[in-house]
Amino acid sequence: MAFSDLSTSDVGALFERVPKATLRAHIVERLRHAILAGDIPPGAPLVETALSERFDVSRGPLREALRQLIEEGLVVTVPYTGTHVAELSVEDVHEIYSLRTVLETFAFEQVWPRRDDRFRAELRRRNDVLIASIDADDDRASILNELDFHGLVYEASGHKLLQRAWHGLRGRLQLYWAAHHRAHGRRGPKRDSHDSYIEAAFGAEFDAMKAEIADHMRRGVETTEKFLRSMPDLSGKPKRGVKS
Amino acid sequence: MAFSDLSTSDVGALFERVPKATLRAHIVERLRHAILAGDIPPGAPLVETALSERFDVSRGPLREALRQLIEEGLVVTVPYTGTHVAELSVEDVHEIYSLRTVLETFAFEQVWPRRDDRFRAELRRRNDVLIASIDADDDRASILNELDFHGLVYEASGHKLLQRAWHGLRGRLQLYWAAHHRAHGRRGPKRDSHDSYIEAAFGAEFDAMKAEIADHMRRGVETTEKFLRSMPDLSGKPKRGVKS
DNA sequence: TTGTGCCAGATTGTCAACAATCGACGATTC
DNA sequence: GAATCGTCGATTGTTGACAATCTGGCACAA
Structure with missing residues (x-):
């Protein structure tokens, strides 16, 4: 990464196939980290507009990231009503x-x-x-x-x-x-x-x-x-x- | 279901909380069925525009449905390149x-x-x-x-x-x-x-x-x-x- | 007081247009 | 002829606006 600007072509690509990161992937990581670190506690609401502003992306990628976390069991959602961090019984x-x-x-x-x-x-x-x-x-x-x-x-x-x-x-x-x-x-x-x-x-x-x-x-x-x-x-x- | 049109309010709702289905949920079902039934064989490409036309929805819900199927392991994707049905080795x-x-x-x-x-x-x-x-x-x-x-x-x-x-x-x-x-x-x-x-x-x-x-x-x-x-x-x- | 219906705000769902990226093909050069 | 570079079509990624739905509270009547 440190020498990626030494030439036009990506030097790193010579050694490993590394697809350019998408916003969605980035959001998944950041959001997952925020949840697992406890910054957003279990049961807390995850409002799409608020999150999209916080992470500075539009709601599209954000929603896709949420789908992924839902499938991972970290987030639960009710259609048309709301999304929140999963709680543990x-x-x-x-x-x-x-x-x-x-x-x-x-x-x-x-x-x-x-x-x-x-x-x-x-x-x-x-x-x-x-x-x-x-x-x-x-x-x-x-x-x-x-x-x-x-x-x-x-x-x-x-x-x-x-x-x-x-x-x-x-x-x-x-x-x-x-x-x-x-x-x-x-x-x-x-x-x-x-x-x-x-x-x-x-x-x-x-x-x-x-x-x-x-x-x-x-x-x-x-x-x-x-x-x-x-x-x-x-x-x-x-x-x-x-x-x- | 058979008597849901007997009155204005949904009678079924009296017995169970049943949120109105979203397009996304519908697509997930249909797409999953198409894949599991073999209509779309392993390795076959899943082009978003083609699918959105086939299911008559926009790409938004379709993409979210794809995310879910990816997490289920039925579909694999490479950023900016393509999506296809998972293959089994x-x-x-x-x-x-x-x-x-x-x-x-x-x-x-x-x-x-x-x-x-x-x-x-x-x-x-x-x-x-x-x-x-x-x-x-x-x-x-x-x-x-x-x-x-x-x-x-x-x-x-x-x-x-x-x-x-x-x-x-x-x-x-x-x-x-x-x-x-x-x-x-x-x-x-x-x-x-x-x-x-x-x-x-x-x-x-x-x-x-x-x-x-x-x-x-x-x-x-x-x-x-x-x-x-x-x-x-x-x-x-x-x-x-x-x-x- | 209690229940009922309606309304408004908040939130998610959906859409269509635009941008970024990739892979293949062909022109060009040595 | 082989290698390289640029271009172009195809595909996914992203955005902002608009629609559908739910929840809670308030007015109103019994």
Whole structure:
């Protein structure tokens, strides 16, 4: 990028096919980030005119971006009435974690027979990165790093459909954690929360890994459930008449 | 619906909130049906102007409908270049079936402890419906009935996220079967293909059910693989310059 | 007071015109 | 003859204006 103006033709194109970004794609990213970072809380209205002004685009691309986020489950809409950021119920969280248990186990099942040392090393590395962000008290980074840690298994599985499914779950998880973070100030994953997880990954018994995944999810859903019950309304209602 | 014109106010609205359908929603349905029925084969170009004329809408709603189908995995697009119906590779089919094995097992795991007699009866009923359409030599109905049969487990699980995941898999499966049907004339699911499946569902051992699901999928991926290899190009290329 | 109907504002849905980009074809040059 | 460059048609991306619909509140009557 830094040397793209050295010549008329795009030098970068020599190395990789990179289609010019569309406004829509840009909006999807920015809007998704705004939602997942908690800038626009669950339940908050997403008025098209307001957003198109905020992002300085017309409503066309914006609406298409919204469609995409709707399909990702981050946004819900009612025809002719309104659009708002999705809210998470206790049942939703249960569903996320139960499905995640199944998918993550399956992902490990794909990786396991390969006894991939590079994978394990990277797992350790990402945990170190996570710990570093915890030590630095950077909650937002901690959330992303936690997700990246678990995301590795899905990447390593090489299973595109599985990765897609993880993407859907990941977004919803992030949605919840952002709310948690906003409410508590600190999300508070323990420094050692992945110790046994990694230990199992380096072990020889797949059943142990399987049990560890289930246990990790159980812990996750526990904290989550407690938090959600203590905070019946974490949404940004009312749905209408707010200028964002 | 039959009595909606008996009075000025919509009588149906008394019982259920039913927002007026939008053009976009209509297009999504029609386009999805056209693709899944094989009217527009995998790889065929989806030119916006042609489609907007065919469905008699402007490009706005049409594009939004396309976004949705893209997110469902039925359509792929390259910015400024073109859009076409997704194609299925052998790897894709493997991924579909492997993930489906996991999800369907999980779905059964949810239903199993309830020992739900209504569920089992319905399972039998849907199999009868499937057999009827096979006997009637109605291939298109057979495909839908086969999917409906398996869909019951996901519905019965009551797991919304799981149902969503099944929806994604279902579309891709249908995409393949439509191609299969178009190429072979007959898809040919056996009349008795679900006998052991149902037997296991009525049995007491969950492990037997689990094994049966895996076996069912193994048979599916086998047929599928053989077919795809025998037919390296089932797409409707070229991607550009065709009026559909 | 309670219920009912209507009205106005807000919001999303739809459209048609215009701009940006891409891919292929052919002219041109060495 | 091969490679390169420019041009042109096709296609998608973007915009602003207009239409359809919903929600909430207010006037009015029982």
